[in-house]
Amino acid sequence: MGQAEWVTVPIATRDVEGPIYLSQDEWDTVEAATARIIPTDHHPGAREARVVRFIDRMLAGTQFVFPAADGIGFLKMTGREEAAWAERIEARRELYRNGMLELDELAKVDFGARFISLSDEDQDKVLEKLSGQPKPEPFTFDAPEDDGRVGAPAGNQPVSEDFLSFFPLLVLNTRQGFYGDPVYGGNENRIGWAVIGFDGPATLKSTMDGSYTTLKYMIPEAHWPYERHPEVLRYRRP
């Protein structure tokens, strides 16, 4: 049975609120770490977006890899593709298991307590140590170009996370849980999108039936030569 024939199973990442794969203790540790990666300030952060639930479902097995197109249910994977994903998830489970042990180990050595019981500031110091790099400084337009923590955007290509170690994987998964479609279990009430001003679709289905469109953010009245068109010439002039 090929990928096009995968059936939809009527399950959702929100069928239960708490952990499916992680233990409660592991859940709490992952939640605390993600809350330092995207912290809460005057806007919600990873904790409010339920990023930990996203990560738990990602680790739970192949049942939550691919949602159905309309977001109602998940595809039942089969064959070689399913086996490859099972292997991939197993590798991530191991990274998370060992990574959480390391977090507690670092916390105990430097602060004499488990990671979850540390203050925000001390948790940051543990994560900084785990990352092997200084904690990122705020972005400024005049900072030198080689001050970065991360590289170029993917540009044109799918992204592989198969070769990441624990800390960069945790950072990427936190980002995925905060900014990915809510169907995966994070981005609760689309608060991740609200934080950055992405007016994303209410449902995946709305991207299929044409009811979701970004036209209002474009200038559809303008025609070529654009630079001479009145809609462009008077665009939001003070």
Next chain:
Amino acid sequence: MKIKKNPERVDVVIVGAGAGGATAAKVLTEAGLRVVGLERGPWLKPEHASGDELKYLNRNFIWQDPKLKPRTYRQNDSEEAVVTNFSATPQVVGGGTTHWGGMVPRMTASDFKLRSLHGDVPGASLVDWPINYDELEPYYTRVEWEFGTSGLAGANPWEGRRSRGYPTKPSPLSQIGRTFATAMDKLGHNSFPMPQGMVTEPYRGRQPYSENGFWQQYPDPGTGKSSVLISFIPDAICTGLYDLRSDCYVHEVLVGPDGRATGVRYEDEEGNEWVQEANAVIVCAGGIETPRLLLMSKSALFPDGLANTSGQVGKNATFHQYSFSVGLFDRDLRDPLYGWSGHYMSGCSFDFYETDESRGHILGSLIFPSNIGHPVNWSFPGRPSWGLAAKDADRKLFNHTMKIGILLHDLPVESNRVDLDPTVKDAWGLPVARITHTPHSNDFAQEKWQVKKNGEILEAAGASKIVPVNMERITGNTSHELGTARMGDDPAASVVDRWCRAHDVPNLYVFDASFFPTATGINPALTIMANAWRCADRIIQVDARGWTAD
């Protein structure tokens, strides 16, 4: 593995159902030939698609899983190749036209005669195409109208003569397009609406794209984006003569004692092995998988791989590396760009396409502005990765970033090639493609100059910070795979003739971008389709007359 009764012999078997294979299927079946199509990937339909960033960009729903279909890469012969997901390209019915951004500019007249224009460039294997622009022009027009495109005829001052305009008007302008057009104008340069594989008005039963923003890398659940999946494949199926079998992986092209191709051997989804006999075989598996299949098709008559007497199969590989400058705009000074609105890119320019040796290099590429991704994968070099600094950068800049990119017009170099990896096997136990590639010095010069120029355009547009993203090596990040079975008149120096028929095997053809003698600086799909149509016409008019009835 069971051997059952093989399917009936047909006129033509086509390996692959992407731009090249689907065009050939349409043209041949509409002329009354019986065709079997074998596509190794699934037959996903538009209703399988939606705007789900994680599914397409991060979990690779339509790209090959590198655990199952790895490739290996090395810079040169002295290195050991390592496993990478080099040139990920959807292996599905519809091929690259499913995920693509649908950029469909035409080649310029000069692209066909680079050897005549530039002579013998040291280190490069530069050649002229055996055909010229005027020979391809009627087919460009046919594809633009049959496939469904949008654009504005005459807006590109560098384009050759065209016999007809586009069937639908240019796609709507995005804020990124506005920013690009006004900056180009400020610098005294031309820009114009990107010719797109999309319909922008009701056209032949299709409705315009919804502008849901999920365009580049996302298949369209509607009918706005043009793909062979919703155009040429249904056309071919309507004839009743196209039997398209998905999830069928061709392992070998078979040849008879007379040196003619007899068909192919393939494995279906259940692991059953079959032989499909045909009067002719057209290979359209992509510029990496096609040479791999030819090299795997070894026999007593063709010990070095099929159609490889010249030794050129797999060589002269070019990959159009995508490089760009990112512009970061200050939200206190500039209006939002809303990069996620529209269809990834908007507008383009050919002002840097033709050679100007005062730049210190030859050749050039089209340039075009685009967004830097949806929320998960949006990034720029120097972005803080975690903590409040990261959240702040996301908040301040997500709606205030864009990039201007190039498609490297890379020079063919004979030692840049695709061959069979001696040790790494895919999930079916077959040797994987190994890519050996080092860019020519002109590639680096061209890329550096243009990325810098693109930064100047962003500066003119009012960006507060410009971050160039230059290539260190070729990664295959455009999914453009070209030149590995080059077309030419000389059988000693090329794999296929001017009709894309193998010099060595009179009933074997290559219709994907493997035939490109030189890379061009534009997206190849329109040219693949136009050329496939041209060559399929030749099969109907000449070659098929010699086939005996089955």
